[in-house]
Amino acid sequence: MEQLIQKLKEEIIDALNLSEMNPEQIDDKAPLFIDGLGLDSIDALELTVLLEKKYGLRISTAEEGKKVLYSVRSMAEFITANGKA
């Protein structure tokens, strides 16, 4: 799991052009949106594409999206639960 979290952080920095950040600055459990990294709705779409492109996983509902994209850890748990880690 920790390896996956580290990899996800690097992928998020790359996908969202967070050039000023390094993986260590991203808290695994902190909210990705509003607080935390302060991401916006376009970033949410970008993370949804990332999950599909890199892990072959689709988020089926907005409600599921809110839970899965809550933090880096929740994304990693979603990937692991679906056997894509």
Place this chain on the structure above:
Amino acid sequence: MTNSGFISRFCSIRNNTVVVNNKTEFFRPDEKPEKFLTGVYQHFAIQYPKFYKMDILSKLGFLSVELLLRDTGLLEKYAGHKTGIILMNASSSLDTDRRHQESILDRANYFPSPAVFVYTLPNIMIGEISIRHKITGEGTFFVRERFDASFLVSYIRQLFDTGILQCCITGWTETNGDDYESVMYFVEKTDRPMDGIANFDAATIQKLYDKVK
């Protein structure tokens, strides 16, 4: 003498050089546009993390306005809804359009990027600048073959004369591959005689455009 507007400040970013009111503020040769613009952002210690997410056209426009307004307090004199942004270029958002097209060419690997797609209109740059500076007046982007001083002056004077705007950021912001060029003016409406300040007319803005070229 009376006029309907004067240019209180201008800024250009091109040929890897930043010039504000005739003074060269930054020069770094032999760098590609993306790297050069990131260098400008860092050199002037601008704090706006969203900069990194912008496409190159928005980065160029954003930095031009940052340096145009830097330490001036110019915008504070006016209400947001009386401040406008009227910009122009030749290539619209073509750079980003190409990036988006490349991302959707392969139907077997079809993953368009929302972060790229969102910039496939040049007026998104106006939105970025408006958000940053709380500008809520008219924002319009024109695509013309070349810098059209007469058109810009005529359009903005009409906005001044009809009371829609009291001040305006205007100019030319163009990117296409490795070519980029931005010249911005801050224009204020006035019907007072103005001495010693550049009048807002086509000949003057054309001259300033040519001068810093």
